[in-house]
Amino acid sequence: MQRFLRQPPSSWPAHRLTVRLKQRERNALHEQIKKAGLYVLFTALLVGTLWRGGYFPSQKWTLALSLLAAGAVEAAADIALGQARALRSLAFWLLAAFTVFAVATLAWSAVPADTRRESMLMAGYLAAFFVARSQVARGGRQALVSIASWLVYAATFVSGWGLFTFLWRLEPYATMLDNVLRAGSTFEYSNALSCFALMALPVTVALQRRSEAWLRPLLAAAICLQSLAVLISFARFGLVALLALFVFFVITGWRSGQAVSTALAMLASIPVAVIATITSESRHPAAGLFAALAVLAAVGVAPRYLESPRLQRLQKPAAGITAAAGAAAAAVLAGASSRMREVIATRFSDGFNWSRLMPHRLDTWQGTVDSFRVRPITGSGLGSFPFVYTSHAIAVYTKYAHNLILQMAVDTGITGTALLVLFLAYVAALSLWRVFRDARTLVGAFAVASLIFITYNMFDWEWYVPALTAWFVAGAACLEKSPPAVPKEKLPGQ
16 A cells, blocks of 8 residues: 555556545635635625725615624534534624624614614624634634635725725825815725724734735835825824824834834825825826826835845835835925915814814713613613714714714613623723734734724714625634644735
8 A cells, every 4th residue: 555655656556546636625615615605705895895884874784694604604614523612702702792782773773764774783793803803713823815816816905996086086085174185985984994904014013024925015115005095095193093003013013124114114104195185286296197107116025125135234224215205205205285285284283182173072062962861771772873963963963972882872871881891892902912922924914903992982983884894703703712823824825
């Protein structure tokens, strides 16, 4: 038998060779079946992201049903394999407890139709968490890299589309808000674009620092494009978070020598944002697009030369000179454009002064507290906030509380809010632990993304852009029990 196995395949009997080939085909099919739930989840996330963020009723139903279909496929695979690893997750059970109570509010909802739709969506989020957690528990690092790669692909495309529509002033992807044209991309809302790009940035950086040499230039361009999307959204909190991420990336990449390429990619987005704004306002979008493509190409090429042994000594001085030149050019361009000066004055003349930022939030929160008192224990039903709030509104121009906890208090009362807070607090605590322990890994990157999303929702309403929340729960599912360590994280296709 051993002598037979040592013989080349061409000398095997035909039937033995056929048996081996069929076995390989069955194994390959078996692997695809195990990943089927993940493929359905990716399809749902992409459709939701590209189709208006899944925000409007028809898109919500489509996204919810797609996420539930992914959960059903994953559950079938788990049953067939005799595995239920996702059920060992504390985060899953905390989210499940909140979901069950949120769905139960249909029994006393003030707006049953809205509660029914939001309940389906909440169940879809739970299904997304289940699929991602099950895949990571089963597939380890490979599944983790797959989720990260799809997030980067989606965010980079959305950022690029945001730039294009911003330059050509295409509504509803770019809209005037506070007399400032702001990019919103497929979400049609500037803060949602800012939040999504910020969530993707740490994941993109983590992939870049572990990818093959040929892929690093592309990921550097993606970093620049995502940073640019935050800038042209003109979201004030987004700019603060972008600055914090810049410092974080420099600190975590300094010792390994990977900080320079990341810093250059992010800093290059500043002059591009200024050029894009000026050319959009002056109705010369083609010039802005050409300049943006030139900078992106330079960002992609630069790391290859900086990594050359001959230039490593000049790496940091060259990066500093380039950054200073880019910042100076951006300042000169901004000062030379009257409309750019007006944009800056409109959005940032008062800086981040609480006296300007907070009054309408305080009014909204006060109206939310009054709405909460209608049914403080059980709430008025998931998704009922816009209906209940109209009777107590002080700031009448919004239908969101701009604080996830306060809005859920109106929808689900003290009971539901306590369950949601437990879930968010657990994810936040786990994220902070991962950041301090695994800052330079993909798990650490998902931890930073989760913290960005949670923080954003304390002042805004990104939770109610369904595609964002679906990506958040998929990323949060990657935070528990880290997959087995390997020497290097391989990207799909390597």
